[in-house]
Amino acid sequence: MARYVFITGGVVSSLGKGLASAALGALLQARGFSVRLRKLDPYLNVDPGTMSPFEHGEVFVTDDGAETDLDLGHYERFTGVSARKTDSVSSGRIYSNVLEKERKGAYLGKTIQVIPHVTNEIKDFLAVGEDEVDFQLCEIGGTVGDIEGLPFFEAIRQFAQDRPRGQCIFMHLTLLPYLAASGELKTKPTQHSVKELRAIGIAPDVLVCRSEQPIPEKERAKIALFCNVRPDAVIPAYDLSTIYEAPLAYHRAGLDRAVLDAFQISPAPRPDMSRWEDVMDRITRPEGEVRVAIVGKYVQLEDAYKSIAEALTHGGMANRVKVRAEWIDAEIFETEDPGAHLQGFHAILVPGGFGERGTEGKIRAAQFARERGIPYLGICLGMQMAVIEAARNLAGIADAGSEEFDHEAGKKRFTPVVYHLKEWVQGTHKVERKVSDDKGGTMRLGAYSAHLTEGSRVAEIYGTTRIEERHRHRYEVDMKWRDQLEACGLLFSGVSPDGRLPEIVEHKGHPWFIGVQFHPELKSKPFAPHPLFASFVKAAKEVSLLV
Template sequence: MARYIFVTGGVVSSLGKGLSSASLGYLLKSQGFKVRIRKMDPYLNVDPGTMSPFQHGEVFVTDDGAETDLDLGHYERFTDISSKQSDNITTGRIYSDIIKKERKGGYLGKTVQVIPHVTDRIKEFIKKDITNEDFVICEIGGTVGDIESLPFLEAIRQFSNENGKLKSLFIHLTLVPFMKSSDEIKTKPTQHSVKELRSIGIQPDIVICRSEQSIPIDQKRKISLFCNVQIENVIETIDVKTIYEAPISFFNQKLDKQVLKYFNLRSRRKPNLKPWKKITNTVLNTRKTVNIAIIGKYVNLKDAYKSLDEALTHGGIQNKVKINLIRIESDKLKSNNIRKKLKNVSGILIPGGFGKRGTEGKIACIKYAREKKIPFLGICFGMQMAVIEFARNVLKIKNAGSTELDKRIYPVIGLINEWSKDGLIIKGTDRNLGGTMRLGIYEALLKNNSAIKKIYKSSKIKERHRHRYEVNNNLREKFEKNGLIFSGMSPDNKLPEIIELNSHPWFIGVQFHPEFKSRPLDPHPLFSSFIKASKSNYAK
């Protein structure tokens, strides 16, 4: 029988609902329970696939090809449970489904309304695709008081009544600010946030208080009194030095114990926190540093490359080095300032992306990495830029490019339907951007005696993709003759998945996104190898 835990947030956004949900998920899973974590987003986009990273941050991709909120990345990294399409929904998806049904006459002439039709659809999502899970943790995006999240809050209120109060638990995460001017912690924002939640019929069972410093017992009593929550269910979460401390912190605060107590359950085994303590110790006490440059368009927004940052950190943990990320805007890179910008860099990484802006800076940077023998990792768009750079500067195809960026070029990168036998453009088709990409997990076969096969220690891999354009396989013979090896191919041998330079100490490009499968307790081999190469050759 599934028990449902609903996590809401108040006062301000970005308090860490996703991290809190993921940490609780790990603690429950490590005690022998089967856990599922889901995210409900209040924005009107159908999914984040067409949203700018400046607006939304990273788009996380699941095995089954869903473009989802980045919090699902937290869920996967902490619990090692693969998310599905059925674990993320938006207001846009809900309204889209309802309107389609209405247009087909599915409501038999009834007036379609927020209550009951929208709330019913949300409740369907909460229960969908649940089999033998013990706990289903549902994070509600947004902040209590926002008009966008009201249908979700009403839906979970109804769900608790219908499903049974003893099968539903409400956790509310709030900010308890510290006022330096008066040297005191203020509980009033939390009181008002809980009051707002109660005004729509939801009484939180546990209040998690985010704070810069420990909350005195008197202030906890005040929160308990005014929020109508037992004092042992007032859980503090103090800002941690690394997110990997979060499961330890919540365990010390007995969050998992209070959840099990509420549901009248006993732990099936003692939770294992040794791996998290080991990781935390490595992260906080490692002194040796590796400088990794990330060259991209969205470097000013940290969340734009969240999984990538985490995967690099995982590689650092594996190699016992601290990763110093040097974020460089690609559109500010010129051939005459690259040496200065990349001074003391240990390794260079170019991540995925879309659009023309900053591409010439990326290509110039790849040329520098190739010629100076600096370890290089190109992911998705980064791999495609590496192919273009090699075509221009080694194969001497001066107008080599991607049809995504310019139709008047020699296409080494393009849509599948744009290739002909001689490599020239046939004609692309204009389509809606949403849902046109190669998404989700795909298989690749690795070439014998290649660097990538040694890294994976396998001849067959499965990785997650999110891209629309492919490398022109018609040019494979020309590339390989000049030293750029297509070391990973799709099973039908038509789509290049991995490239590498055999004359370089470490130069690899991959069409997929390996960062989505990296875990702190199980670092991805590609990132571990990349950091090892950077550490061996360029660590200071």
């Protein structure tokens, strides 16, 4: 039966609970334990699938088709454990489940209340898969004291009470602000956060304290005394040059040792940190630098493309170069010459997105990369825009466009090279969708297989002709244009097993020009860079050596 670590936060949000959770998972793996990481989010959305990237950052998609919080991306990148639908839940999903059961009469006529019905639903979620791993690490979103998070805090309190003593511990992350005027760190916010936590029946076993300044031993002792934790369980967490330093930094600070002590696991297996030492060596000792332009529509918030940024870093590590990613708003190219902004970059990446805004700029970015011979990677919408660019400028379909933009305008303006995907095969059954369907959870989501053309560039990159990648889209390039586009040099080098859906396109004769309908960034890891990103950065490196 798994041991549980519940990770909570206090004082302010965005302190790095997700990163701390992921790093702890990596440290426990380094000591030979198996782990699973999970996220409990207090917001009332059923999932983040319909949330704006400006609100929530990127949506991370699992193999089994769940749309989840971006923290699950951190979990996967640090542990290599593929997330599942059962690793993420929101208040919206919990309440939806409870209300659905109530409508079916499952509660036998009882009055439905937060306690016990909502908290029991949360506890049932926590118990899923408890026999599969040694440790389950469960992060509670938000901060202690948030009204929407109270059912989750009550549920984990009950859950720990229900389990045998020593099976659950609590790790609390807080901020130690530094006041320059007095020249000292202030522990009072941490004390008040722990007081708030204890008031709802939870006593932390480990405190992780974020600070921009070194924490003196006397301050650590003070925190331990007033927060009722062991001095060696007060773990400093300082700002790092890269998130991939976190496992090594937390190990030096004693986080894994404090957690194992709280579980009374002694003697603990010795950790093997060689994986993370190699990761840091590749990051801190690059042998060159490449500049990659990311031409997107959500560039004001870098978290909107979090997995892409990390996958580029991983590609750089695979090639021993530093990747300097620079974000460019695609809308600029709708009124200005792309050359003025893209000159000097060694590669161009156009990521996914929804809606018409910025798409003409993405098309011009794809055209610039094709005509100038600059390495280009188009992901999801970025692939569709590359196909539309080829249709307009190579195949003579001057009004080529997407049904998505016609639906937005309410009238037909384009010849639809990209159309609304109405049906597809998932596993052994057919999925059907209509434009009028609900937006949430109705896209082509999760892992699907693709067959690659023998001898194509992508087959060479992957080293196989059969791949499986994660999808998140509802519009698709229409295969009826395949022959016309391939006659102009745009090869459909990857298709679905039934041959009906295009997965990958590439320009023959171009140094490196690939568009993919799926999201390869979601499967990239620092110790296992995705082959497409490794090859893309390698191509950029070759360009940089010619300059």
